[in-house]
Amino acid sequence: MHLAGGIVTGIGTIFLFLGGLGVFRLPDVYNRLQAGTKCTTLGAFLTIIGVGIMEPSWFWKTLLIGIFILLTNPISNHALGRASCKSGVPLCKKSVVNKSKDFCKGETK
Amino acid sequence: MNIFFLVFIGLGIILCLLRMIKGPTTPDRAVAVDTISTITTALLVFLGFIFKRYIYLDVSLVYAVLTFIGVIAIARYLEKGI
Amino acid sequence: MKFKSFLYLFILLILIWLTLTSTFHLQELTVGILVSFILALSLTENYIDLGLPALSAKKIMFFIFYIVILFKEIIMANLDVAYRILHPKMPIKPGIVIIRTGLKSDIAKMVLANSITLTPGTFTLDILGDNLLIHWINVKAENIDEATKIIGEKFEKYLRVIFG
Numbered sequence: 236m237h238l239a240g241g242i243v244t245g246i247g248t249i250f251l252f253l254g255g256l257g258v259f260r261l262p263d264v265y266n267r268l269q270a271g272t273k274c275t276t277l278g279a280f281l282t283i284i285g286v287g288i289m290e291p292s293w294f295w296k297t298l299l300i301g302i303f304i305l306l307t308n309p310i311s312n313h314a315l316g317r318a319s320c321k322s323g324v325p326l327c328k329k330s331v332v333n334k335s336k337d338f339c340k341g342e343t344k
Numbered sequence: 345m346n347i348f349f350l351v352f353i354g355l356g357i358i359l360c361l362l363r364m365i366k367g368p369t370t371p372d373r374a375v376a377v378d379t380i381s382t383i384t385t386a387l388l389v390f391l392g393f394i395f396k397r398y399i400y401l402d403v404s405l406v407y408a409v410l411t412f413i414g415v416i417a418i419a420r421y422l423e424k425g426i
Numbered sequence: 427m428k429f430k431s432f433l434y435l436f437i438l439l440i441l442i443w444l445t446l447t448s449t450f451h452l453q454e455l456t457v458g459i460l461v462s463f464i465l466a467l468s469l470t471e472n473y474i475d476l477g478l479p480a481l482s483a484k485k486i487m488f489f490i491f492y493i494v495i496l497f498k499e500i501i502m503a504n505l506d507v508a509y510r511i512l513h514p515k516m517p518i519k520p521g522i523v524i525i526r527t528g529l530k531s532d533i534a535k536m537v538l539a540n541s542i543t544l545t546p547g548t549f550t551l552d553i554l555g556d557n558l559l560i561h562w563i564n565v566k567a568e569n570i571d572e573a574t575k576i577i578g579e580k581f582e583k584y585l586r587v588i589f590g
Binding site for chain 3: 250253256257260261262263265266268269270272273274276277292295296298299306309310312313316317320326327329330331332333334
């Protein structure tokens with residue numbers, strides 16, 4: 236039981252590190268949001284659930300914290316992405332298509 | 345074994361801090377702060393496991409709620425001002 | 427209708443209280459039931475406004491399928507992002523595209539947007555009516571119909587049954 240929880244926690248911490256690395260390395264704010272959302276959501280969830288597996292009497296409360304993170308982290312990152320889209324942060328040079336202007340005017344053809 | 349996990353989490357936080365210092369625009373810094381807050385929630389639960397203190401779980405839950413509201417407030421401000 | 431949604435909300439609040447306190451002691455249980463009863467009485471109107479559907483066996487089964495598929499997609503998304511971060515040249519080809527959705531209620535659109543945020547390479551930026559603005563880290567199709575087929579279709583067929 237202790238070993239299984241340790242392995243789950245270890246995978247979670249590696250994903251947390253990858254999230255930090257992605258926020259540092261990727262070129263513009265939208266790509267950083269991708270790394271910052273996905274890696275930290277799964278990383279934090281696995282770390283917390285792993286602690287719950289290692290200490291079985293804590294399991295239900297850690298599950299509650301994990302589900303809370305799984306529900307709220309995409310929402311807060313979506314709010315940040317929408318704010319940077321509305322305030323006009325440009326995309327990086329590698330980008331191939333940008334349809335946000337059509338979207339604001341309501342043209343969806 | 346636990347020390348490796350703590351080193352990984354600490355490296356993640358340090359990289360986000362570097363991005364927060366360097367970030368060319370304001371939303372970059374906000375993204376770094378949000379990532380740090382999520383990592384810190386996981387770190388608090390893990391510290392509670394190391395110190396064998398149940399109360400750290402409550403601290404972590406309240407911290408998660410407060411940073412969620414804080415990031416939403418920052419995003420509203422960036423979008424159209426207070 | 428009103429009594430049913432009151433009952434769902436009451437059971438949900440009791441479950442959250444039990445996980446928070448994690449005991450079956452008589453005093454804790456009494457306080458929990460009292461607080462949940464008052465909260466459920468005062469919040470039933472808001473719960474109906476959210477437009478959550480009535481439960482049935484088929485919907486619960488599809489919901490469990492949906493959770494399993496969502497977890498598979500989350501793990502795939504993390505491996506994908508990890509590959510792109512760790513690769514020295516960073517093989518990214520980002521862009522912003524529009525997709526269309528057929529879902530009607532607000533909460534169904536919210537669940538769809540959250541699921542798209544957690545799946546490989548896509549990130550919801552904005553919702554306006556029936557259209558979603560998506561940031562895609564590796565653009566495969568710029569056309570709105572093809573993008574809808576690639577990104578949204580795998581979740582929508584489940585959500586149409588669950589919230590239908």
